[in-house]
Amino acid sequence: MTFYDYIIRLADNNLILGHRLSEWCGHGPFLEQDMAMTNISLDLIGQSRSMYALAAEINSKGESEDDIAFLRLEHEYQNLLLVEQPNGDFAHTVLRQLFFASFQLPLYQAMLQKLQGMTEEHFVTLRGILEKAVMEVTYHKRWSSEWVIRLGDGTAESHSRMVTAVNELYRYYGEAFISDAVDDAAVSEGYGVRPEELKAEADQYIDDIFRQANLNIPVDTYMQRGGKQGVHSEYMGYLLSELQYMQRAYPNASW
């Protein structure tokens, strides 16, 4: 079951962040960026679908990707607190994306290395999913980095909005890099990555982007945690009420 749990976590991050980004659709600061955010949302939701489908397959309880995506209780979702944070303004959105992509890209890359040579079918499937995803996340990382720099080094207003975003979101940056029992088990089974090992690279990358953006890491660096274990922020229940509405209101229907 470790593999199942491990995949679900990856998928939950993608679904919930994809959901948040999808809230921008039609409301972006200008058309080109409206489309860019929708693109990223589509990538992430696409990744989550492939992962839920894989999880459903290995679980062989006859669940579908939608059963897993829509019909769990709040505490069963294991996404990071970072990805469920509200969109805020565009500064918050691009910073949240930068933090997440700085974790997700090295994670996927490290997983791909571990999966090399593994021949069991579900590992091969996962490798295929991650290979495609790496290309997508590379773009998400570049897009968000460019915007953080542009806004940090843009006007006085955009700089001050970036500072506010950093002060509010930095506390959610670190959870991704704290391992727990599921990570440990996945590491011992050969495909999992110890997130602590990804931290130095991510920190250095954020440092570099912040320098170019004239932004500072906050002094208080206590990191909020809990999402990975299903203890979410108060925002999560509202998000799930929307996400699950149709499946809850019309149980057992096909769409």
Next chain:
Amino acid sequence: MDTTKNLEEIFQSKIDHEIKIEPKDWMPDAYRKTLIRQISQHAHSEIVGMLPEGNWITRTPSLRRKVALLAKIQDEAGHGLYLYSAAETLGITRDQLLDELHTGKAKYSSIFNYPALTWADMGSVGWLVDGAAIMNQVMLCRTSYGPYARAMVRICKEESFHHRQGFEILLTLSQGTEAQKKMCQESINRWWKPALMMFGPPDEQSSNTEMSMKWKIKRETNDELRQRFVDVAAEQVKFLNMTLPDVVWNESTGHYDFGALDWDHFWNVVKGNGPCNKQRLDARIKAHENGAWVREAALAFAEKQKIRQQSQVKTA
């Protein structure tokens, strides 16, 4: 010799010979104005049209539907982009066009002033609203202004995909539970007549049709297009085992009759009294205003980069 008259003759003869008018060609002022009005109205419709369906993105019943709906709405944003670009070739900027939308000077298709209340509306909008739009737009692929015609060719391909996708949403509902079937019929009932009014007022009341036909901006009249749409939809609805309100086969004309349309209500919606006019416009204005600092920052940053590059070139 009267040069303007001569230019006009050249212009009309190009039109008559199906030669496209290009941005640098001479064109009558009224032709330019008509096109700017029509293309911008079309572009605004794409953008405002993102809102009713956008209302359902976070509530789709499945992930497959979520991805499809997001991609569809993103297509509409892309259509808006091509069309704003086509309008810009006529000597107006996107900022000016948006300003006209936000101040209420420019119009957009009134259909988007109706609310999307149920999941079935995602089907009805695709099938009926995109469907009606295609009827209009297929003819615009052959419109006389080159950049508009070329934009429309790309757009039409995607619109017919939306049309099928919408129908497929309804087809799934029509084969589902009793609650789904009810949702399906209720939605069709609500969207049918507003969709018919998308073709514009009856020909005898349409002020723009005659000149637009002469210039081949439009190539078929409102009533001709509307009847064709009714005849097609009346056949398609049979596959859903649903009905279209007030639609009956007329043996003597060989067409489907569709009953009276409430043009008073239509003009009220156009004037701003539709159920969602205020919300749609407010949402667009809010997005634009909330985005102002982002656009300013992007400009300021680009300016700084330019200066940095120039000083690098100098010191090198």
